[in-house]
Every structure is written in C-alpha cells, then in structure tokens.
Amino acid sequence: MRVGAAVLGALVLAGSLTATAAGASSGGAPRAAESSAAHAVIDGAARFEVITPRLIRVEYALGGAWEDRPTFNVINRDIAPPPFTVTNEFGILTIKTSQLTLHYVDDSGPFTPVNLSIDVGVDGATTTAHPVWGVGVPPRTTSPHNLGGWYRELAFLGLNNYSTQVGGAVDKMPLNDGLLSSDGWYLLDDSDTAILQADGQAVPRPAHLGPYQDGYFFGYGHDYEAGLRDLKTLTGPPVMLPEWAFGVWFSDYAPISTADYEQKIIPTFRSEGVPIDGLVVDTNWKAPDDWNGWSWNTTLFPHPAAFLSWARSQGLNVTLNIHPSIDVTDPHFAATQAAAGGTLKTSSGDCAFYRSSPPCYVFDWGQPAQAKAYFALHAPFQAQGVRQWWLDWCCDASTVSTPGLTADSWINHLYASDEDAEGYRGFALSRIGSTLTKANGISPFYAVPVGGPWAEHRSTVHFTGDAPSTWNTLAYEAGFTQQEANIDMAYVTDDIGGYSGKHLADDLYVRWVQFGTFQPILRLHSDNGDRLPWEYDGPAREAADKFLRLREALVPYLYTTGREAYDTGIAMVRAMQLEYPDDPAAVAATHEYMLGDNLLVAPVTTPGNMAATPVWLPPGSWTDLFTGVTYHGPSTQTITSDFDTMPVFVRGGGIIPEQEPVSHVEPGYAGPLILEVAPGANGSSTLYADSGEGHSYEQGDYTFTPLRYRDRGLTGAGGQVEIDPPAGHGSKLRTRGYEVEFLGVDHPGPVGIDGHGLGAGDSSSFDAATHTLTVVVAPRSTSTPVVVSWG
Numbered sequence: 099m100r101v102g103a104a105v106l107g108a109l110v111l112a113g114s115l116t117a118t119a120a121g122a123s124s125g126g127a128p129r130a131a132e133s134s135a136a137h138a139v140i141d142g143a144a145r146f147e148v149i150t151p152r153l154i155r156v157e158y159a160l161g162g163a164w165e166d167r168p169t170f171n172v173i174n175r176d177i178a179p180p181p182f183t184v185t186n187e188f189g190i191l192t193i194k195t196s197q198l199t200l201h202y203v204d205d206s207g208p209f210t211p212v213n214l215s216i217d218v219g220v221d222g223a224t225t226t227a228h229p230v231w232g233v234g235v236p237p238r239t240t241s242p243h244n245l246g247g248w249y250r251e252l253a254f255l256g257l258n259n260y261s262t263q264v265g266g267a268v269d270k271m272p273l274n275d276g277l278l279s280s281d282g283w284y285l286l287d288d289s290d291t292a293i294l295q296a297d298g299q300a301v302p303r304p305a306h307l308g309p310y311q312d313g314y315f316f317g318y319g320h321d322y323e324a325g326l327r328d329l330k331t332l333t334g335p336p337v338m339l340p341e342w343a344f345g346v347w348f349s350d351y352a353p354i355s356t357a358d359y360e361q362k363i364i365p366t367f368r369s370e371g372v373p374i375d376g377l378v379v380d381t382n383w384k385a386p387d388d389w390n391g392w393s394w395n396t397t398l399f400p401h402p403a404a405f406l407s408w409a410r411s412q413g414l415n416v417t418l419n420i421h422p423s424i425d426v427t428d429p430h431f432a433a434t435q436a437a438a439g440g441t442l443k444t445s446s447g448d449c450a451f452y453r454s455s456p457p458c459y460v461f462d463w464g465q466p467a468q469a470k471a472y473f474a475l476h477a478p479f480q481a482q483g484v485r486q487w488w489l490d491w492c493c494d495a496s497t498v499s500t501p502g503l504t505a506d507s508w509i510n511h512l513y514a515s516d517e518d519a520e521g522y523r524g525f526a527l528s529r530i531g532s533t534l535t536k537a538n539g540i541s542p543f544y545a546v547p548v549g550g551p552w553a554e555h556r557s558t559v560h561f562t563g564d565a566p567s568t569w570n571t572l573a574y575e576a577g578f579t580q581q582e583a584n585i586d587m588a589y590v591t592d593d594i595g596g597y598s599g600k601h602l603a604d605d606l607y608v609r610w611v612q613f614g615t616f617q618p619i620l621r622l623h624s625d626n627g628d629r630l631p632w633e634y635d636g637p638a639r640e641a642a643d644k645f646l647r648l649r650e651a652l653v654p655y656l657y658t659t660g661r662e663a664y665d666t667g668i669a670m671v672r673a674m675q676l677e678y679p680d681d682p683a684a685v686a687a688t689h690e691y692m693l694g695d696n697l698l699v700a701p702v703t704t705p706g707n708m709a710a711t712p713v714w715l716p717p718g719s720w721t722d723l724f725t726g727v728t729y730h731g732p733s734t735q736t737i738t739s740d741f742d743t744m745p746v747f748v749r750g751g752g753i754i755p756e757q758e759p760v761s762h763v764e765p766g767y768a769g770p771l772i773l774e775v776a777p778g779a780n781g782s783s784t785l786y787a788d789s790g791e792g793h794s795y796e797q798g799d800y801t802f803t804p805l806r807y808r809d810r811g812l813t814g815a816g817g818q819v820e821i822d823p824p825a826g827h828g829s830k831l832r833t834r835g836y837e838v839e840f841l842g843v844d845h846p847g848p849v850g851i852d853g854h855g856l857g858a859g860d861s862s863s864f865d866a867a868t869h870t871l872t873v874v875v876a877p878r879s880t881s882t883p884v885v886v887s888w889g
Contacts, residue, residue: 141205144205145164151180170291170293170300199217214228216283221320243281247581277586292502321679345620350626356400363630368761371643372643375763378419389425424458460496464499487527527559562592580671582669598624615645678716689701713736719750720778723748725868754775768831770835771834772839773821777809784805787803800826800828821883857876
C-alpha cells in the first residue's frame with residue numbers, strides 16, 4: 099500500500115477546512131479565485147480537488163507543475179469542499195463523496211479510460227464512467243447520450259454538412275456538446291484553455307515537460323439542475339442583463355434615416371400602442387463603407403448626437419451594428435493603425451463573405467494593443483449615447499492568436515468588460531463558440547473550441563444569425579434555446595420572422611411573434627422585410643399587437659427569471675427533461691419548454707390560422723393562460739389555437755407577476771402589480787426589482803417581494819394570494835396598487851381583501867369566457883402585507 103502525505107492530509111473532513119470563496123462580476127472581467135492546495139489529493143503526478151459532492155477536478159502534470167490560477171473557462175474553484183474520504187488499497191486510490199466514488203490506479207500516469215473511473219448514481223442505479231480525453235470535431239460527443247448544447251449560428255442551415263437542404267429539415271443538425279447527458283456525467287476538458295490574469299489579460303498555458311491534463315468531472319446523475327448549478331459555481335454566473343433588454347427590440351437591414359425613425363416608425367409604435375425598448379440600427383448607419391466603416395452616414399443621420407438624444411428621450415436604447423474590420427480609406431484608419439503599433443494586417447482584400455471591398459484590415463484581439471485600438475473606435479459613439487453594440491461577425495477575418503482562446507468567446511468577454519467600465523451592465527450581442535473558416539470559398543465550417551464555450555454565458559446574448567424564414571426554422575428554434583441552456587447560456591435571440599423574405603404569410607408571422615413573446619430576448623429583424631404589426635392586416639395585425647404588448651407586460655416575470663438564472667445557473671428556458679429526467683414523455687417533448695418556474699410554453703410551428711398542437715403536461719394542474727381552462731397531468735392534450743392564443747400554461751399554484759403594457763421599460767415602475775394566479779395547488783414565487791441598469795445590485799441594492807398562493811384544494815372552491823412587503827434595500831415604492839387575476843374560475847364566490855370586503859377604490863369582475871376573476875386593490879402602503887381571496 100502506498101499513501102502519500104498529501105493523501106493522508108486530505109482524510110480530514112472538508113467541513114473543518116477554511117477557504118475564501120470568490121465570486122464573479124455580472125459580465126466582463128471576473129474576480130478570479132485561485133486553487134487552494136489544502137483541498138488537494140495528490141498521487142504521483144496526479145492531483146484531485148473535490149469542489150462539490152458532484153464535481154471533482156482531475157489534473158495530471160509531471161513534476162507537480164499543476165495550475166492554480168484561474169482559466170478563461172474556470173474562474174472559481176477555491177470553494178470549501180464538502181466532506182470526502184480518501185483511501186489507497188491494493189494499488190487503487192479512492193476518493194469518495196456523498197455522490198461520487200473516484201478510482202485511480204495508483205501512480206499510473208496520465209488519465210485514461212483504463213486507469214480512471216468514477217461511480218455515479220443514475221436513476222437509482224450506479225453507473226461507472228470512464229472519461230475520454232481529447233477534442234473531437236462536430237458532432238463532438240464525450241458521451242453518446244449528450245443532450246445537446248450549442249451551435250454558432252443558424253444562418254447557414256442549408257450550406258453546411260449538418261442539414262439536408264437550404265431552410266429544410268434542420269432539426270437533425272447535431273449540436274456541439276453541452277454539460278448534460280442522460281448517462282449522468284460529463285468531463286469538461288480545460289487542459290489547453292488560456293490562463294486569465296488578475297489584470298484581465300489572458301496568456302497561454304505554460305509548456306509542460308510531458309503530458310498535461312486538466313479536467314472537471316461532473317457526476318450529476320439525473321439531477322440535471324444540480325449539474326448546472328455546479329457549472330455556474332465553477333465558471334461564474336450568467337450575465338445579469340439590464341431590465342430594458344427583456345422588452346421589445348426592433349431592427350431592419352435597410353437604409354432607415356433619422357427622419358424615418360422620428361417621424362414615422364417610432365410615432366407609429368406609439369399610436370399603435372406597441373412597446374419598444376431596443377432600437378437596433380443595422381450596418382447602413384455607416385458611410386462611405388457600410389460594412390467596414392466607422393463613420394456615420396450623414397445622409398441618413400445628419401445630426402447623430404441629436405438623434406441619440408431624441409432616442410433617449412423616447413426611452414429607447416440604441417444599438418449599432420458593426421463588423422470587426424476597418425477599411426483602409428476610413429478616416430479613423432491611420433489613428434487606429436498607429437494605436438495598434440502598426441500591427442494591423444490586411445485581409446486578402448476581402449473583409450466580407452458577400453462582397454468585394456477596398457483593402458481593409460482586421461484585428462487580433464489577443465494582442466492588447468490591437469484590442470485597445472479596436473475599442474477606441476467605439477468610444478466616440480458611446481460618448482454620443484450609443485448603449486449597445488451588435489457584433490455582426492459572420493465571416494470577417496479578425497481573430498485571436500492567443501492559444502487556448504476562441505475568438506468569439508474572447509471578443510464577447512471584452513465587449514462586456516468595456517461596457518462594465520462605462521458603468522453599464524456589460525454584455526455582447528453576438529454569435530458564440532468558435533471561429534469561422536471557409537472551405538471551397540463558400541461552405542462555412544466551424545473550428546470547435548477547446549472544451550466548448552463554457553465562458554460565453556458570463557458575457558453574451560447569443561445572436562443566432564440570419565436564419566431562413568421558414569416553418570422548419572421556426573420549429574428548430576423552438577427547441578434550440580432550451581438546448582443552449584445546457585452550456586448555461588441564459589439568453590438566446592433569433593431574428594423574429596427570420597432574416598429573409600419580404601412579406602411573410604400571416605400565419606408564419608403571427609406564430610413567430612408568439613414564439614418570441616416567450617423567449618429570453620424578443621428582437622424583430624429582417625433584411626428589408628415586413629416585421630412590424632401594421633405591415634399586416636386584420637387578425638394578423640391585431641394578434642401581433644396583442645402579443646408584443648403581452649411581452650412588455652411580462653417583463654417583471656422575465657426579469658425575475660433572469661435574476662434566478664444569475665443566482666442558480668438554471669437558464670430562463672428549460673427543457674422538460676430537466677425537471678422530469680426519467681419520464682419518457684418529458685424526454686420526447688423537445689419542442690415545448692418551461693420559461694422560468696411557472697410557465698409551460700409549446701410554440702405553434704405548423705401552418706394555418708387555426709392550429710392543433712399536441713402538448714405534454716407534467717403531473718399536476720396546468721391552466722391555459724389565454725382560455726383559463728385547467729388540465730391535469732400527466733397527460734397529452736391537443737390544444738387548438740387561433741391567432742389570439744397559443745399553448746401556454748401556468749403551473750398549479752404558479753404566480754406570474756406582470757405590469758401594465760407600457761410603451762417602454764421604466765426602472766422603478768410604480769403602476770399596479772398584476773398577478774396571474776393558477777389554481778390546483780399551493781405555490782410561492784417572488785418578484786425581483788432593482789435599479790434596472792448598472793452594478794448597484796452587486797452591492798445589495800435590490801428587493802425580492804415574496805408572493806404566495808393558498809389553494810382551497812377543491813376545484814372552484816377558491817384561494818388566496820398573499821403579498822408580503824419587499825425584502826431588501828432597493829425598494830423606492832411607498833405605495834402600490836394590485837390587480838390579482840384568478841385563472842380557472844367557473845363560478846366566482848365572495849371576494850375579500852385582508853379578511854374584509856372590498857373597500858373604497860377596490861373592485862372585482864368576472865370574465866366567463868376566459869374563466870378569470872379579477873380583483874383590483876386600490877394603492878396602499880407597501881410596508882404591510884396584502885391578502886386577496888375569493889370563495
């Protein structure tokens with residue numbers, strides 16, 4: 099028997115050890131934490147660190163040249179570990195936590211499936227994992243049962259090796275791995291990822307004399323949520339977006355002018371009662387080069403600063419579309435090249451996949467001087483009032499030369515860091531995951547980054563590219579967001595309506611807007627297409643109006659769900675299999691999902707003004723948000739919906755906080771709090787609120803308002819909602835009114851507020867068509883609880 103001194107030391111229960119846990123900022127540069135050798139188990143050149151009961155680091159380096167610094171992926175591993183035991187008998191080192199048992203053949207060299215195994219509990223049984231090291235190419239599966247993860251963009255669905263036709267049957271396109279696998283485990287190989295320094299720069303891993311391996315074994319079994327929580331612990335939280343980002347965004351790849359925005363487009367939003375929060379100006383804002391330029395097109399925008407000031411006065415957050423290149427004729431080129439130390443290089447005379455251009459130059463963001471020069475181009479626009487940047491980088495040749503970094507991931511990180519430094523909640527609106535290369539001059543192929551894009555969630559809203567405007571694309575997108583949650587990507591944004599196609603069929607347009615209403619980010623966009631409600635007639639126009647207003651009304655629920663993603667690593671959109679991992683019906687329900695804890699969404703992805711959609715409902719009660727009809731699961735229901743409805747269900751006992759459908763998000767909204775409440779079970783929820791922008795929430799400037807529902811337990815017997823005072827330090831509201839909408843009511847009984855009847859300013863009404871009883875509570879102090887009941 100061979101037991102090293104470090105192994106004996108690790109026999110101490112981890113609960114008796116001390117450690118300093120480190121967090122991360124919402125985006126940009128993380129506050130990184132180093133490893134603590136006190137937690138390590140060492141066997142020859144192998145080192146093991148127990149991080150959580152389900153997560154163990156396994157590292158191999160000759161001569162003890164292990165790495166304690168954070169990497170770009172892994173920023174937080176110095177966490178007080180859980181209790182674990184270590185033994186070494188018969189030449190086998192064994193580390194046992196409450197969830198895992200790791201076996202390593204004593205001092206046997208680099209890790210292989212032969213000398214390293216981990217026992218994991220899966221669905222009441224034990225499976226033994228034999229991790230395989232190394233990076234493959236798409237489809238890249240460490241486990242044959244991986245649940246899918248990510249793909250850089252959906253723009254070239256018909257041009258790559260993984261789909262059958264342009265805009266065709268894309269739902270068989272395999273994704274790169276995510277964390278979750280039905281096998282119950284995953285090995286995140288971090289061996290080659292660059293080191294993240296305290297100054298925010300990244301440097302390559304040091305060279306090693308022999309083999310080097312650095313990985314993280316996640317053994318979550320079928321507790322998928324526990325796996326995602328561990329991923330968040332290790333890699334940091336998803337970015338906490340500003341509140342306005344959960345409203346309505348609009349853009350169009352068309353030469354739209356200041357006059358168009360000020361005299362036509364935004365006034366029509368207002369007159370139609372359609373909200374708008376994000377105004378995205380596509381690449382046409384630039385001239386003379388509208389692709390590689392960095393100067394305003396003064397024909398379209400004669401007074402840019404005045405335009406941006408006007409936009410702010412309208413509650414609009416302006417985003418500009420840019421490409422990562424600069425034309426040699428651009429007025430800013432000489433200064434940019436000088437700032438980069440003369441190191442910028444030309445890009446073969448072609449900085450765009452689609453077009454020729456004069457010679458232009460691209461950036462190596464791995465070089466600090468070039469990255470600084472690149473962001474200096476943005477600064478004048480930010481000073482004028484530009485809030486956000488859309489890095490529309492499909493095909494330009496900018497890159498990152500630093501080994502162990504992926505260009506997408508690093509530039510997105512730098513965007514978030516730059517905006518953080520400006521005092522905003524920094525995030526990138528961009529593609530994710532890998533760098534495009536070209537084969538045969540046409541077909542795009544993507545180099546798979548080492549270990550996957552495990553840092554992207556800290557910085558990025560994933561723009562999925564210029565997807566075709568087809569029913570197949572819509573159906574694919576309905577399943578895509580939930581799969582990207584498997585890399586902790588909380589925010590995915592598709593072109594609502596698709597990128598191509600001037601005028602869509604009414605049914606396709608309406609169903610795409612409905613889908614966007616219940617996605618993390620809703621962004622209407624196209625190439626000179628009709629994506630605004632008033633560009634359609636009759637029922638299609640009315641339905642689009644209705645759902646865009648509903649989107650704005652849902653901002654309190656969406657913002658609260660975004661905060662939950664930040665706190666837990668559980669993304670806003672969640673596959674049914676996440677909550678019901680061992681139910682075959684949940685596994686098969688890939689085109690429906692949970693949005694937060696309490697909404698089940700099944701987008702309509704088939705043609706017709708009336709559509710029949712099969713929906714699997716999990717155990718419990720589920721009430722249709724639009725019709726008020728309550729169903730009971732587990733069951734599969736065929737839901738028929740016209741343009742005014744879609745299959746969306748509130749979990750029994752679920753509470754959906756909403757606001758009035760205002761014209762744009764206003765932090766500190768003081769209007770009535772609307773609560774949609776579903777019968778069938780007791781339930782609880784919260785309402786999150788903070789300043790809506792900036793980083794004061796990191797210092798505790800926020801509130802959670804506890805919400806509870808108590809059901810009478812009998813169908814139609816009634817229930818009550820309890821609203822507690824806000825808990826925390828961020829509330830500025832002293833009084834507030836409430837509107838409680840009890841869903842699924844057939845025969846309303848007596849209504850009460852705080853144990854009494856209705857008082858002055860209070861009211862109630864009943865809509866038999868939607869089975870909804872509405873109780874309006876007059877404004878009152880937020881410092882005292884409110885109880886609203888019926889029956």
